[in-house]
Amino acid sequence: MPTKKANSLATLKSAIYPITLYAEKTSAVYDQNGIKIGSLNKGQTVHLKGISKGHGIIEYLGQSGYVDLANYYHKNLVNPTKSVTYKAYSYYVKVFAKLYPEFTSLEKIGESVEGRAIYALRVGNGKKEILVDAAIHAREHMTTNVVMEMIDNYSYSYNKKTSFAGYNVRQTLDTTSIWFVPMINPDGVTLVQNGINSMANKNLIKQINKSSNYKRWKANARGVDLNRNFDGEWKYVPFTSKTYKGYKGPRVFSEPEAQALKAFVERHKFKSDISYHSSGQILYWFNFQNSANYKRDLALTRQISRVTGYSIIPPLYVRGSGSSADWFIMSQKKPGITVEIAPYAGEGPVSHKHWNNVWNKNKSIGLLASKEASKR
Incomplete structure (x- = not known):
């Protein structure tokens, strides 16, 4: 229930990754200045919009309220049927x-x-x-x-x-x-999912890949296959040219x-x-x-x-x-x-x-x- 007027709340921002949470117990809601402006009852559903300075930002009275997330629990937070970025x-x-x-x-x-x-x-x-x-x-x-x-x-x-x-x-x-x-x-992963324009090292990656197909990429951002870079007797792994997969790096753990x-x-x-x-x-x-x-x-x-x-x-x-x-x-x-x-x-x-x-x-x-x- 509200204890302050809604105009003490911050303007609500859209959630980039919407999450539904549930109050584990009666939980206070605060404004952006840390003043209590209401509370939520045990079991009440809230929509998490983000995190700021350790607090959860939720939708409250149509605007932003701040809560201690340790007083909440989730049910199904991740959607695994789509790529997780x-x-x-x-x-x-x-x-x-x-x-x-x-x-x-x-x-x-x-x-x-x-x-x-x-x-x-x-x-x-x-x-x-x-x-x-x-x-x-x-x-x-x-x-x-x-x-x-x-x-x-x-x-x-x-x-x-x-x-x-x-x-x-x-x-x-x-x-x-x-x-x-x-x-x-x-x-x-970001390259494979979002393409070459998501990367800072665009020119190097284009040079290494020699193709517009970045879905095939296995390496890191400078063309080293990370699963060839650890020392499971790395010295015996053959050197190859830099490419989208298989290059072991210039030295072990480089x-x-x-x-x-x-x-x-x-x-x-x-x-x-x-x-x-x-x-x-x-x-x-x-x-x-x-x-x-x-x-x-x-x-x-x-x-x-x-x-x-x-x-x-x-x-x-x-x-x-x-x-x-x-x-x-x-x-x-x-x-x-x-x-x-x-x-x-x-x-x-x-x-x-x-x-x-x-x-x-x-x-x-x-x-x-x-x-x-x-x-x-």
Whole structure:
């Protein structure tokens, strides 16, 4: 109910990413000067228009009111049936962190070549931790949808103390929390989704791509394939010319995106890394582990395979890799599993017609990996 006149409110701005929220309890509404001008009852619906100085901006009496988002909850925040852009995901992770400060933590772990932020969001309070990352390859941005939908569903179930996909979410994530990195390559994803005019390095990218087809792009903004830039014995990876995919970079960890993920991993003691890619419906897991680790990593891979139906790639015994998961296996001595989520898409993004199938296969994988890690 209002306690002040509506003219004490700020002019309402349109929401770029509309979100519906629900009051967890009776919650005060403030004007732009911090003066209480009303309240909302438990269960009341509000429409989030944005975030300003840590507060949510909502529609109130036809204008803008300011609320503490920790007094609200969401139901379905992300629309995974459409491409999730860099700007959308960046906004969504900030909203999740403001809604649920008691069991989430948001960290900017670095920036891309063109200065776009790379975020990591923790869900759960478990002292043990695993890593789930996505979109290291630009055209494989459906993997961001998978990770964001995990965050959406897991955080809702955690908050409401409900189960999801057969897991007690709160119990699982309060034993082993998950750090999600939804978009490692925000420049590349932006290029694929929005085209060449969305980029600062237009001339370099045009020169590298040698085509007007930017949907095929896998690299970062200066033509380095980030999944060839990590040190899984990088020195043995052949040099190629700069192109839209496959170039390993002038030196190992030359790229800011790879440096950001490396530093983030080294600040933690992750029990596993589940690295999402998009084509093949297959699982990679091997990088010359010793006998005990071989058995452990294969056992986890088999669990994922049983749930997803994805085929397990047998050991190839090829020396030299630049992939993030292979580097994780070698440097952390823990499972690093690459999950390819969809049928082969050729030189472009996975079609959204595959979304429902992809999600049904992968919706529990974060929780599965979390529970498995709790035993180690």
